[in-house]
Amino acid sequence: MNRSESRLTLVYNADGGWLNALKDAVWKVARPATYPCSLCALTYGYVSMHRRWRQFLAGLPQDKVFHHRDDFSLAFPDLAIPLPAILLEQDGAVPKVLVSAAELDALSDLEALVRLVEERLAHA
Structure with missing residues:
Protein backbone atom coordinates (compact mmCIF):
# COMPACT_ATOMS: atom_id res chain seq x y z
CA MET A 1 0.00 0.00 0.00
CA ASN A 2 1.55 3.32 -0.96
CA ARG A 3 0.93 6.56 0.92
CA SER A 4 -2.07 7.43 -1.22
CA GLU A 5 -3.58 4.02 -0.36
CA SER A 6 -2.89 4.21 3.37
CA ARG A 7 -5.60 5.30 5.76
CA LEU A 8 -5.79 7.64 8.72
CA THR A 9 -8.34 6.68 11.34
CA LEU A 10 -9.31 9.50 13.67
CA VAL A 11 -11.02 8.26 16.82
CA TYR A 12 -12.85 10.64 19.12
CA ASN A 13 -13.32 9.96 22.82
CA ALA A 14 -17.03 10.71 22.49
CA ASP A 15 -20.06 8.73 21.42
CA GLY A 16 -21.75 9.36 18.07
CA GLY A 17 -25.23 10.67 17.42
CA TRP A 18 -26.89 14.07 17.45
CA LEU A 19 -27.93 13.91 21.11
CA ASN A 20 -24.35 13.16 22.17
CA ALA A 21 -23.09 15.96 19.90
CA LEU A 22 -25.45 18.38 21.65
CA LYS A 23 -24.32 17.17 25.07
CA ASP A 63 -7.90 8.13 2.99
CA LYS A 64 -9.57 9.25 6.21
CA VAL A 65 -12.02 7.44 8.43
CA PHE A 66 -13.66 9.03 11.46
CA HIS A 67 -14.92 7.04 14.42
CA HIS A 68 -16.51 7.81 17.74
CA ARG A 69 -15.59 5.50 20.60
CA ASP A 70 -18.83 3.50 20.35
CA ASP A 71 -18.52 2.63 16.65
CA PHE A 72 -14.71 2.27 16.86
CA SER A 73 -15.10 -0.53 19.40
CA LEU A 74 -17.48 -2.27 16.99
CA ALA A 75 -15.17 -1.82 13.99
CA PHE A 76 -12.01 -2.82 15.89
CA PRO A 77 -13.11 -5.01 18.83
CA ASP A 78 -9.59 -6.38 19.39
CA LEU A 79 -7.87 -2.99 19.36
CA ALA A 80 -7.98 -1.63 22.91
CA ILE A 81 -6.19 1.71 23.01
CA PRO A 82 -6.66 4.89 25.05
CA LEU A 83 -8.82 7.44 23.25
CA PRO A 84 -8.77 9.82 21.52
CA ALA A 85 -6.17 8.72 18.98
CA ILE A 86 -5.08 9.09 15.38
CA LEU A 87 -4.14 5.80 13.76
CA LEU A 88 -2.37 4.90 10.52
CA GLU A 89 -3.14 1.76 8.56
CA GLN A 90 -0.66 0.64 5.91
CA ASP A 91 -0.50 -2.48 3.79
CA GLY A 92 -3.78 -3.77 5.23
CA ALA A 93 -2.15 -4.30 8.62
CA VAL A 94 -3.77 -3.54 11.94
CA PRO A 95 -3.79 0.25 12.39
CA LYS A 96 -0.88 1.63 14.41
CA VAL A 97 -1.11 4.63 16.72
CA LEU A 98 0.21 7.71 14.94
CA VAL A 99 -0.74 10.18 17.70
CA SER A 100 -1.65 8.81 21.12
CA ALA A 101 -4.22 10.03 23.63
CA ALA A 102 -1.44 11.28 25.92
CA GLU A 103 0.15 13.22 23.07
CA LEU A 104 -3.20 14.73 22.04
CA ASP A 105 -3.90 15.69 25.65
CA ALA A 106 -0.55 17.50 25.84
CA LEU A 107 -0.98 19.59 22.68
CA SER A 108 -1.69 23.28 23.17
CA ASP A 109 -3.42 24.11 19.90
CA LEU A 110 -4.43 23.00 16.42
CA GLU A 111 -1.20 24.14 14.79
CA ALA A 112 0.80 21.92 17.16
CA LEU A 113 -1.39 18.99 16.11
CA VAL A 114 -0.91 19.75 12.41
CA ARG A 115 2.88 19.88 12.87
CA LEU A 116 2.91 16.61 14.82
CA VAL A 117 0.81 14.76 12.24
CA GLU A 118 2.98 16.10 9.41
CA GLU A 119 6.12 14.97 11.21
CA ARG A 120 4.77 11.51 11.99
CA LEU A 121 3.50 10.94 8.45
CA ALA A 122 6.86 12.01 7.02
CA HIS A 123 8.51 9.22 9.02
CA ALA A 124 5.84 6.56 8.54
Whole structure:
Protein backbone atom coordinates (compact mmCIF):
# COMPACT_ATOMS: atom_id res chain seq x y z
CA MET A 1 0.00 0.00 0.00
CA ASN A 2 1.55 3.32 -0.96
CA ARG A 3 0.93 6.56 0.92
CA SER A 4 -2.07 7.43 -1.22
CA GLU A 5 -3.58 4.02 -0.36
CA SER A 6 -2.89 4.21 3.37
CA ARG A 7 -5.60 5.30 5.76
CA LEU A 8 -5.79 7.64 8.72
CA THR A 9 -8.34 6.68 11.34
CA LEU A 10 -9.31 9.50 13.67
CA VAL A 11 -11.02 8.26 16.82
CA TYR A 12 -12.85 10.64 19.12
CA ASN A 13 -13.32 9.96 22.82
CA ALA A 14 -17.03 10.71 22.49
CA ASP A 15 -20.06 8.73 21.42
CA GLY A 16 -21.75 9.36 18.07
CA GLY A 17 -25.23 10.67 17.42
CA TRP A 18 -26.89 14.07 17.45
CA LEU A 19 -27.93 13.91 21.11
CA ASN A 20 -24.35 13.16 22.17
CA ALA A 21 -23.09 15.96 19.90
CA LEU A 22 -25.45 18.38 21.65
CA LYS A 23 -24.32 17.17 25.07
CA ASP A 24 -20.67 17.57 24.04
CA ALA A 25 -21.26 21.11 22.74
CA VAL A 26 -22.80 22.12 26.06
CA TRP A 27 -19.97 20.40 27.95
CA LYS A 28 -17.34 22.30 25.95
CA VAL A 29 -19.01 25.60 26.87
CA ALA A 30 -19.85 24.86 30.50
CA ARG A 31 -16.77 22.94 31.66
CA PRO A 32 -14.13 22.88 28.91
CA ALA A 33 -11.32 21.83 31.27
CA THR A 34 -13.14 18.57 32.02
CA TYR A 35 -14.04 17.68 28.42
CA PRO A 36 -12.56 14.19 27.78
CA CYS A 37 -11.80 14.43 24.05
CA SER A 38 -8.73 16.52 23.30
CA LEU A 39 -8.98 15.60 19.59
CA CYS A 40 -12.48 17.12 19.51
CA ALA A 41 -11.36 20.14 21.51
CA LEU A 42 -8.41 20.81 19.17
CA THR A 43 -10.17 20.20 15.84
CA TYR A 44 -13.77 21.31 16.41
CA GLY A 45 -15.52 24.43 17.54
CA TYR A 46 -18.79 24.00 19.40
CA VAL A 47 -20.55 22.39 16.43
CA SER A 48 -18.29 22.03 13.40
CA MET A 49 -14.77 21.12 12.34
CA HIS A 50 -12.27 23.99 12.20
CA ARG A 51 -11.60 25.05 8.61
CA ARG A 52 -7.82 24.78 9.12
CA TRP A 53 -8.10 21.13 10.19
CA ARG A 54 -10.55 20.29 7.38
CA GLN A 55 -8.19 21.83 4.80
CA PHE A 56 -5.16 20.09 6.30
CA LEU A 57 -6.87 16.69 6.17
CA ALA A 58 -8.10 17.32 2.62
CA GLY A 59 -4.52 17.99 1.53
CA LEU A 60 -3.21 14.67 2.84
CA PRO A 61 -2.97 11.77 0.37
CA GLN A 62 -4.28 9.19 2.84
CA ASP A 63 -7.90 8.13 2.99
CA LYS A 64 -9.57 9.25 6.21
CA VAL A 65 -12.02 7.44 8.43
CA PHE A 66 -13.66 9.03 11.46
CA HIS A 67 -14.92 7.04 14.42
CA HIS A 68 -16.51 7.81 17.74
CA ARG A 69 -15.59 5.50 20.60
CA ASP A 70 -18.83 3.50 20.35
CA ASP A 71 -18.52 2.63 16.65
CA PHE A 72 -14.71 2.27 16.86
CA SER A 73 -15.10 -0.53 19.40
CA LEU A 74 -17.48 -2.27 16.99
CA ALA A 75 -15.17 -1.82 13.99
CA PHE A 76 -12.01 -2.82 15.89
CA PRO A 77 -13.11 -5.01 18.83
CA ASP A 78 -9.59 -6.38 19.39
CA LEU A 79 -7.87 -2.99 19.36
CA ALA A 80 -7.98 -1.63 22.91
CA ILE A 81 -6.19 1.71 23.01
CA PRO A 82 -6.66 4.89 25.05
CA LEU A 83 -8.82 7.44 23.25
CA PRO A 84 -8.77 9.82 21.52
CA ALA A 85 -6.17 8.72 18.98
CA ILE A 86 -5.08 9.09 15.38
CA LEU A 87 -4.14 5.80 13.76
CA LEU A 88 -2.37 4.90 10.52
CA GLU A 89 -3.14 1.76 8.56
CA GLN A 90 -0.66 0.64 5.91
CA ASP A 91 -0.50 -2.48 3.79
CA GLY A 92 -3.78 -3.77 5.23
CA ALA A 93 -2.15 -4.30 8.62
CA VAL A 94 -3.77 -3.54 11.94
CA PRO A 95 -3.79 0.25 12.39
CA LYS A 96 -0.88 1.63 14.41
CA VAL A 97 -1.11 4.63 16.72
CA LEU A 98 0.21 7.71 14.94
CA VAL A 99 -0.74 10.18 17.70
CA SER A 100 -1.65 8.81 21.12
CA ALA A 101 -4.22 10.03 23.63
CA ALA A 102 -1.44 11.28 25.92
CA GLU A 103 0.15 13.22 23.07
CA LEU A 104 -3.20 14.73 22.04
CA ASP A 105 -3.90 15.69 25.65
CA ALA A 106 -0.55 17.50 25.84
CA LEU A 107 -0.98 19.59 22.68
CA SER A 108 -1.69 23.28 23.17
CA ASP A 109 -3.42 24.11 19.90
CA LEU A 110 -4.43 23.00 16.42
CA GLU A 111 -1.20 24.14 14.79
CA ALA A 112 0.80 21.92 17.16
CA LEU A 113 -1.39 18.99 16.11
CA VAL A 114 -0.91 19.75 12.41
CA ARG A 115 2.88 19.88 12.87
CA LEU A 116 2.91 16.61 14.82
CA VAL A 117 0.81 14.76 12.24
CA GLU A 118 2.98 16.10 9.41
CA GLU A 119 6.12 14.97 11.21
CA ARG A 120 4.77 11.51 11.99
CA LEU A 121 3.50 10.94 8.45
CA ALA A 122 6.86 12.01 7.02
CA HIS A 123 8.51 9.22 9.02
CA ALA A 124 5.84 6.56 8.54
